[in-house]
Amino acid sequence: MAFMVTSAVDTVQSGPAVLRVRGLSVSYGRLAALQGVDLDVYPGEVVGIAGDNGAGKSTLLRCICGDLGEVSGEVWLDGEPLTSRPPPGSARGIGVVWQDLVLSDNLDVASNLMLGKERRTLLMSESRFHARARAVLDDLGIPIADSTRPAWTLTAAERQLLAVAQAVSPRPRLLLLDEPTAVLSRADSAHVELLIRRFRDEGTTILLISHDVDQLFRLTRRVVVLRHGRVVAQVDPARSHPDELLALMAGHDVQSAPRRQLSRLHGLAGHLSSADPSAGLTLILSTLGAALGAQQLSLHLLDEATLRCVGSVGLTPALEDAWRSLPLYVTNGPLSRAAVESAVAVEPDVRASEALGPYARLLDEAGIASWWAVPFSLGSGATGVVSIYRSDTGSPATDELDLVNLYAGYAAAALERERLLAELTARNKVLETIRAVLQTLAGPGSLADGIGTALQTLREAVGADEIGLFGRAAGERTSRRAHAAPPGVAHSVRLASAADAALDAADADGQVRVQVVAHGGSRLVVRLSDSTVLAAEWRTRLASADERVLIEDAAHSILLALERERSELARRETTALRRSQEMQRQFLARLSHELRTPLTAIRGYASSLMQTDVTWDEASQSRFLSRISSESARLRTLVDDLLDFSRIESGVLRIRPDWVDLSLVIDAARSCLSPQAADAIEIHCAADVPAVWADHDRLEQVMMNLMDNAVRHNPPGTTVRIDVRADGPDHVVIGVVDDGVGMPSRDEKVGAMQPPLWRGATAGAGLGLSITRGIVEAHQGTLRQEPLNPGTRFLVRLPVESDALTMEPDDA
Known part of the structure; x- marks a missing residue:
């Protein structure tokens, strides 16, 4: 109910009351001002007293203050009874503001x-x-x-x-206010109300008498209604309406039909705002049935030539099944007439009607005696019909039809809300799918994996049986680049054929083309470029418009990803080519310098010997020829290195393996060095080092390069130590360690074609480490550099025997 009425002893709050009144009665001669009034006011509560003039409001306040002596009944303040001659109110903690102000x-x-x-x-x-x-x-x-x-x-x-x-x-403990704003303007009344709210928030208990009903609803927790000196009701402002309080004050019936309907509508609006959209129509029909006193109702929507039931209340299973989908022109009943004529249609006596045909029996079995249908329009232009079935014959009254129209507006709003929610859900699904596709395609993984994941996401979003991305290179057949289907389902030949046909079509312009499959499905093909298409297939149904839009949007996203991949590949190729050209330029510059140095020396000494006007002694001639010989050897070594490097890069370096004693290889390499370099080298070979299957000369070249680099590119006095040990039964390790200035840390590609990294006074062509690495790898071994403090260590790890090395003929 929209109001609350309590008896004289009922309360709305438990606990000790600040003020308690029991059986209070006051008479002025033969006039009874108060008759058996009961009242409880609790701590911090604001209670309103309402009533017409002469209802006894001011008399009640005078009794509480002790201003009236001849009264019957009892008044307690904080649990203490007031005596027949109590002290003034202020002395007892009661503050009073009278309507007739008591000022001097x-x-x-x-x-x-x-x-x-x-x-x-x-x-x-x-x-x-x-x-x-x-x-x-x-x-x-x-x-x-x-x-x-x-x-x-x-x-x-x-x-x-x-x-x-x-x-x-x-x-005060209790504040009594008797019409505190009766003679004030609106602004001054607001100031007084502000003070009342402040006192309330600070915990002051207040009893407020006012004729301003809206003020009572703004300020109080409950309102006690007095009429002819009696408490007739207590109203809860949070659950009531001011009109109800006015009706109680005047003695009118608060259960009037308009007020009940308004309360129902208010409640319905509140429930609809929080209810699930799918339950909204049932809630509206139930509330309408309660307002009309009808037990059975239904709501139909006109869908082309079919009336489709979207909500019902109280229908029998048989009638609900028959009413689920009705052809528009099958009968001439109220439902069809209301939908066709867009006007109210009434069948006042179902049993006497001949227009209902086979449905008359179902209606009679459901206890329906009259039927009336009210059409309404939705915001989208569709037509709906509300049907009310009653157990008594007759036609609806005008106010009942108005009520149905009012509730039909709620139904139209609920249906429109459901439609918009469905559209929003579909749109959100599209946006979420596009977001997932874009996020996948822009992820850190490879584009091939990303496209596969994106197609799977897209297939699940549109409900397709299969989606594939197909491409065709120049002069080649169409191939499948990515495919998405349920687990265990192979790609369809039909889909590949459709993609092939799309690439063959001369008039294809990148637009979506729908191909209807004979068995009732559909196939969409989107041409992304002259060489790429995206195809999707639904085998048992047609694709919706939203699904087609989603496929097309996803196709554009995939096209952007493919363009990004091509751009990234082109950028990488350009970067690699630029780096290669720079490395070649640096290598040729170093090589030119290395070749020019010995040639210049040879030419200078030869020119000196050939001068006709200078006679050289035998010692000078011998010194010049020795330098020519050493520079020629250096030039030959450089040319040999270039040839070895070329063989290694082209993969034609020849290895002539045989069983090799590593200690002999290292001794032979040291003997090729200068006496000063050979003296700086210490060799330590473990006794258990086995012979290895390798090329003696190539390993000697490896050790000579490493030892020569360690001596030549470090300051004088640097010690170089050679350690040879077995690394398990199948490998040996040779360590070349120096205590010089060292080399920067490098990756496993020691000796790659890069500028010289050895920090010394002498610079070579930078080929020694590259050739060394190539020879070691040709023996199926590894070369690794490890920085020390101070110095550098190179580790050569070789297999004892490798199946990859075979004996070559001597004439090879």
Whole structure:
């Protein structure tokens, strides 16, 4: 119900009451002002007292204050009964603001405010007396600046505010307000209401008498209604309407039909705002049935030439099954007439009607005697029909039809909301799918894996049986680049054929083309470029418009990903080509320098010997020829290195393996060095080192390069140590360690074609380590550099025997 009525002993809150009134009765002669009034007011509660003039409101307040002596009944304040001659209200913690203000006009503001509350210290100092009064006014926000003004000079609003200040200073346990804003303007009333709210928030218990119903609803927790001196009801403002309070005050029936309907509509609106959309129509029909007193209702939507039931209440299973889908012109009943004519159609007596045909029996079995249908329009232009089935014959009244139209508006809004929600859900699905596809395609993985994942996401979103991405290179057949299907389902030949046909079509312009399959499905083919198409197939149904749009949007996203992949490949190729050209340029510059150095020396010494005007002694000639010989050997070594490097790069380096003693290889390599370099090298070979299947000369070249680099590219006095040990039964390890200035840390590709990295005074062509690495790898071994502090260590790890090395003929 929209209101709450309690008996005299019922309460809305438990716990000790600040004020308790029981059986209070007051008579003025033969006139009964109060008759057996019961009332409870709890701590911090604001309770309103409402009633017409003469209802006994002010008399009730006078009884509580002890202003009336001849009363019957009992009044308790904080659990203590009030005596028949109680002290003044303020002395008992009760503050009162009467409708007829009790102010002394001949006294000033401060004297009225402090009347009866003066302290001896205040009376001895007039300045402190007025300062105290101004502090009270300022604390309450009352705009009376001069506390010395006489009370008769104040405006009505200032007098009312002064009376409020007088009643609450000091703060009472119970505040009684009798029409505190009756003579005030709206702005001044707002100020008083602000003070009331403040007192309420601070925990003051308040009893408010007011004729302003809206004010009672704004400020109170409950309203006690007095009529002819009796408590007739208690109204909860949170669950009631001001009109109901007015009806109770006047003694009218609050259960009037308009008020019930308004309450139902308010409740329906609240429920619809929080209910699930699918339950909205059932809720509307149930509320409409309760308003009309009808048990059976249905709601149909016109879909082309079919009336489709989208909601029903109370129908029998047989009738609900028959009503689920009705051809528009199968009968001439109210439902069809209302949908066709867009007007209310009524069948006042179903049993006597001949227009219902086979449905008359179902209606009779359902206990339906009359049937009326009311059409309504939806925002999308569709037509709906609400049918009301009643157990008694007759036609609806005008107000009943108006009520149905009102509820039909709610139904139209609910249907429109459901339609918009479905569209929004579909749109969100599209956006989420596109987001997932884009996120997958832009991910860190390879594009091939990304496209496969993206197609699987797209297939699940559109409900397709199969989706594939097909491409065709110039002069080649169409191939499948990516495919998405349920687990265990292979790709369809039909889909590949459709993609092939799309690439063959001369008029294909990249637009979506729908191909209807004979067995009732559909196939979509989107041409991304002259060489790529995206194809999807639904084998048992047609693709919807939203699904087609989603396929097309995803196709554009995949096209962008493919373009990005091609751009990235082109960028990488360009970067690699630029780097290769730079490395070649640097290599040729170093090589030119290395070749020019020995040639210049040879040419200089030869020219000196060939001069006809200079006679060289035998020692000089021998020195010149020796330098020519050493530079020629250096030039030959450089040319041999270039040839070896070329063989290694082209993969034609020849290895002539045989069983090799590594200690002999290392001794032979050291003997090829200069005496100073050979003296700086220490060799330590473990006794258990086995012979290895390798090329003796190539390994000697490896060791000579490593030892020569370690000596030549380090300061004088650097010690080089050669350690040879077995690494298990199948490998040996040769370590070349120096304690010189060292080399920067490098990756496993030691000796790659790069600028020289050895930090020494002498620079070579940078081929020694590259050739060394190539020879070691040709023996199925590895070369690794490890920086030391100080120095550098190179580790050569070789297999004892490798199946990859075979003996070559001597003439090979």
